Amino acid sequence: MAETLDLSVFVKRQDDGTAHLDLAIEGIDCAACIDEIEGGLCRLPGVVDARLNYTNHRLAVEWRDGQVSPAKVIEELQRLGYRAHPFQSRLVEEEEARRAQWLLKCLAVAGFASMNIMLLAVSVWSGNVTDITPETRDFFHWLAALIALPSVAYAGQPFFQSAMGALRNGRTNMDVPIVIGILLALTMSVVETINSAEHTYFDSVVMLLFFLLCGRFIDQAMRRKTRAVASNLASLKAEVAHRIEENGELALVPTAAIKAGDRILVRPGERIAIDGTVLSGASEVDESLVTGETTHRAVDAGAQVYAGSLNYNGTLTLNVTAAGKGTLLDEVERLLESAATAKSRYVQLADRVARGYAPVVHTAAALTAIAWIASGASVHGAIITAIAVLIITCPCALALAVPVVQVVASGALFRANVFLNSGDALERLAEVDTVVFDKTGTLTLPTMSVVNAGEIAPDLLEAAARLALSSHHPLAAAVADKARDRRPYDGAVEEPGQGVRTIMDGIEMRLGSPAFCGAEEMARDAVKGDPTSSAIAFAWGERRAVLLVRQALRPDAVAVVRNLRESGFDCRILSGDRAEAVAPIAQALGIEMWRGGCKPAHKIAMLDALKAEGRKVLMVGDGLNDAPALAAAHVSLSPISAADLTQAQADAVFLGDRLEPVRETIAIARRAHRLMRQNLGIALVYNLFAVPLAFFGYVTPLVAALAMSGSSTIVTLNALRARGRAPAKEAEAAQGAPAVQGA
Amino acid sequence: MEVLIYLVPIALMLGLTGLAAFMWSIKNGQYDDVQGAAVRVLSDDDLRK
Numbered sequence: 194m195a196e197t198l199d200l201s202v203f204v205k206r207q208d209d210g211t212a213h214l215d216l217a218i219e220g221i222d223c224a225a226c227i228d229e230i231e232g233g234l235c236r237l238p239g240v241v242d243a244r245l246n247y248t249n250h251r252l253a254v255e256w257r258d259g260q261v262s263p264a265k266v267i268e269e270l271q272r273l274g275y276r277a278h279p280f281q282s283r284l285v286e287e288e289e290a291r292r293a294q295w296l297l298k299c300l301a302v303a304g305f306a307s308m309n310i311m312l313l314a315v316s317v318w319s320g321n322v323t324d325i326t327p328e329t330r331d332f333f334h335w336l337a338a339l340i341a342l343p344s345v346a347y348a349g350q351p352f353f354q355s356a357m358g359a360l361r362n363g364r365t366n367m368d369v370p371i372v373i374g375i376l377l378a379l380t381m382s383v384v385e386t387i388n389s390a391e392h393t394y395f396d397s398v399v400m401l402l403f404f405l406l407c408g409r410f411i412d413q414a415m416r417r418k419t420r421a422v423a424s425n426l427a428s429l430k431a432e433v434a435h436r437i438e439e440n441g442e443l444a445l446v447p448t449a450a451i452k453a454g455d456r457i458l459v460r461p462g463e464r465i466a467i468d469g470t471v472l473s474g475a476s477e478v479d480e481s482l483v484t485g486e487t488t489h490r491a492v493d494a495g496a497q498v499y500a501g502s503l504n505y506n507g508t509l510t511l512n513v514t515a516a517g518k519g520t521l522l523d524e525v526e527r528l529l530e531s532a533a534t535a536k537s538r539y540v541q542l543a544d545r546v547a548r549g550y551a552p553v554v555h556t557a558a559a560l561t562a563i564a565w566i567a568s569g570a571s572v573h574g575a576i577i578t579a580i581a582v583l584i585i586t587c588p589c590a591l592a593l594a595v596p597v598v599q600v601v602a603s604g605a606l607f608r609a610n611v612f613l614n615s616g617d618a619l620e621r622l623a624e625v626d627t628v629v630f631d632k633t634g635t636l637t638l639p640t641m642s643v644v645n646a647g648e649i650a651p652d653l654l655e656a657a658a659r660l661a662l663s664s665h666h667p668l669a670a671a672v673a674d675k676a677r678d679r680r681p682y683d684g685a686v687e688e689p690g691q692g693v694r695t696i697m698d699g700i701e702m703r704l705g706s707p708a709f710c711g712a713e714e715m716a717r718d719a720v721k722g723d724p725t726s727s728a729i730a731f732a733w734g735e736r737r738a739v740l741l742v743r744q745a746l747r748p749d750a751v752a753v754v755r756n757l758r759e760s761g762f763d764c765r766i767l768s769g770d771r772a773e774a775v776a777p778i779a780q781a782l783g784i785e786m787w788r789g790g791c792k793p794a795h796k797i798a799m800l801d802a803l804k805a806e807g808r809k810v811l812m813v814g815d816g817l818n819d820a821p822a823l824a825a826a827h828v829s830l831s832p833i834s835a836a837d838l839t840q841a842q843a844d845a846v847f848l849g850d851r852l853e854p855v856r857e858t859i860a861i862a863r864r865a866h867r868l869m870r871q872n873l874g875i876a877l878v879y880n881l882f883a884v885p886l887a888f889f890g891y892v893t894p895l896v897a898a899l900a901m902s903g904s905s906t907i908v909t910l911n912a913l914r915a916r917g918r919a920p921a922k923e924a925e926a927a928q929g930a931p932a933v934q935g936a
Numbered sequence: 937m938e939v940l941i942y943l944v945p946i947a948l949m950l951g952l953t954g955l956a957a958f959m960w961s962i963k964n965g966q967y968d969d970v971q972g973a974a975v976r977v978l979s980d981d982d983l984r985k
Binding site for chain 1: 940941944947951952955958959962969970971972975976979
């Protein structure tokens with residue numbers, strides 16, 4: 194590629210005369226890469242610093258402005274064997290990083306406090322049964338209070354904020370009983386310290402906080418990890434476009450640098466990178482990634498085209514419009530809005546439990562106080578016992594039960610090349626009983642491929658494929674994929690709109706339209722058997738071959754769909770493509786319920802009808818036209834090749850050419866959901882034993898500490914089972930899928 | 937047992953020092969690249985000329 198990419202939009206100029214560029218790097222696999230990249234770049238004159246983050250595969254380069262061009266840096270990396278892509282960190286990710294750091298600080302404070310208070314508390318416990326003097330005990334209690342009060346005020350913030358947020362909206366969540374328990378226990382302990390009593394609960398409070406923060410932190414870390422990989426992937430597939438500058442020259446720029454009002458040039462065979470209206474030129478565009486429709490649409494001046502469409506045979510000049518200005522996009526956005534509001538009504542399992550749990554616990558505490566007062570105990574004693582009930586039922590295990598499973602399960606999904614977008618998706622995935630697929634790009638591969646390669650003589654196929662390397666036509670790219678020898682033939686000439694030809698050893702070779710190769714009859718016969726495919730003819734001297742090209746099914750689609758059906762899922766297809774194109778796919782997969790020619794609104798209507806029947810629908814789709822349906826479905830999945838807007842709506846995104854992740858995702862989600870329910874069960878059984886003990890006043894701080902840490906440990910250990918029992922099978926499934934880059 | 941009056945505060949101060957050191961290390965970005973730190977220890981060119 195002779196053109197160099199203009200990266201100036203990604204370069205940050207700093208006050209001290211240096212420039213800074215962040216890059217996402219592909220191909221890092223070992224520790225030696227660090228030295229190779231950093232050393233190699235630092236040898237470039239003018240480069241001040243290069244620092245590779247091995248954890249998330251990002252490189253920060255700084256150089257003295259004007260001495261090196263960013264393109265030179267990327268070129269040098271290419272020479273070293275790494276592909277680099279300019280990377281713009283997204284606001285969400287920076288926000289998450291700040292939150293993670295804050296949680297870590299809270300965790301550190303809680304850890305410090307719980308260790309030191311436990312030191313004092315154990316001394317008091319052992320002193321109480323031996324010979325501690327009341328003065329020493331008071332001293333220890335005051336010290337514990339001194340540590341606990343500021344620590345809780347600092348480390349408890351995540352819970353206070355979340356509980357306040359819930360209460361302000363008139364809801365309760367798991368954090369409300371936690372905060373009530375923490376505050377009551379602290380108050381009571383301070384009062385007891387003033388009264389120089391034997392028992393305080395400072396140790397229980399900070400230990401509880403420490404455990405809960407551990408859960409929050411690992412939950413956050415897991416989500417941050419998947420988000421980092423996802424945004425690396427986003428920058429890897431970031432596209433470029435040819436911008437027509439003021440002076441009429443062409444510049445190759447990343448799409449991020451293109452603004453509304455710019456003019457861009459799209460050549461035949463290129464993917465349109467940005468929405469716009471056609472200023473001049475005429476062509477056909479393949480909008481299968483946008484609408485699912487596989488027949489091409491003819492466009493000329495004034496027509497609207499969408500990002501993601503493939504330009505076929507003519508050169509187009511586009512006027513870039515601001516995003517969201519097309520008729521299709523308008524409809525999609527409008528539908529999205531209504532669908533998204535419907536979805537936010539889903540209540541997470543943990544919050545559902547919390548809703549029932551909090552009132553029961555608080556009633557139990559109130560009953561305890563009343564019962565003790567009624568039986569003649571002092572008001573002070575009764576209140577102490579009631580608060581002990583609240584402390585012991587403070588839902589530590591309950592609050593850990595769900596997030597720990599979520600963390601372990603999203604780790605398992607990560608290994609299966611699936612990235613979760615939303616935390617509660619696991620619960621919704623587990624309830625699924627109907628799977629609705631989009632066709633184009635979901636059941637089929639997003640790129641074209643030769644479907645009858647097996648019926649063609651190997652030497653003919655190889656020659657055709659090598660010749661195809663010289664063509665820019667999108668259909669030729671599918672043929673070129675078959676080439677084992679990646680060197681194009683010398684002297685190949687492309688005849689626009691017809692094909693390519695060359696002369697090898699005195700014999701002419703032609704690849705292109707059947708008329709161009711004199712194989713019209715053969716092509717007609719071939720297409721008759723497979724009307725949805727396009728025919729490319731190949732002529733080599735007297736020999737002729739016809740290659741059928743279309744979007745093939747994902748390699749394991751048939752097996753996965755059969756497997757899903759056998760497991761009792763109702764599989765359906767809703768496609769934006771013509772019914773004639775959907776029928777053979779549905780037949781091949783054995784799916785009886787299918788519909789073609791669906792507009793976004795149709796898809797939503799169909800999903801609503803399924804919902805009305807009481808079904809929980811998993812929607813799997815990739816096109817822009819699927820975005821509203823993905824938002825409207827109970828839960829949704831997208832392949833990584835999906836349009837950006839669509840990916841943002843999906844609850845999870847999967848990588849690779851295979852459909853297996855869909856089945857695996859459901860399996861992992863079901864296992865995780867089972868474990869979540871088990872964990873909640875364990876937490877409730879624990880309370881069943883703990884509450885009566887507390888009711889009768891047997892809960893000393895020692896018992897509380899043991900009970901709370903015991904139940905949290907059991908819940909956490911149980912959650913580890915979500916990793917899955919068949920690692921061998923998982924490893925096998927991972928083969929063939931692309932390696933996950935960076936973490 | 938009067939010794940506790942200053943021993944316990946000393947123990948606490950030590951703990952606080954540890955906490956402060958940890959806070960500094962977070963702020964200093966020592967946890968930004970955990971995997972990188974683990975492998976960088978093996979490379980011996982830390983004295984860059």
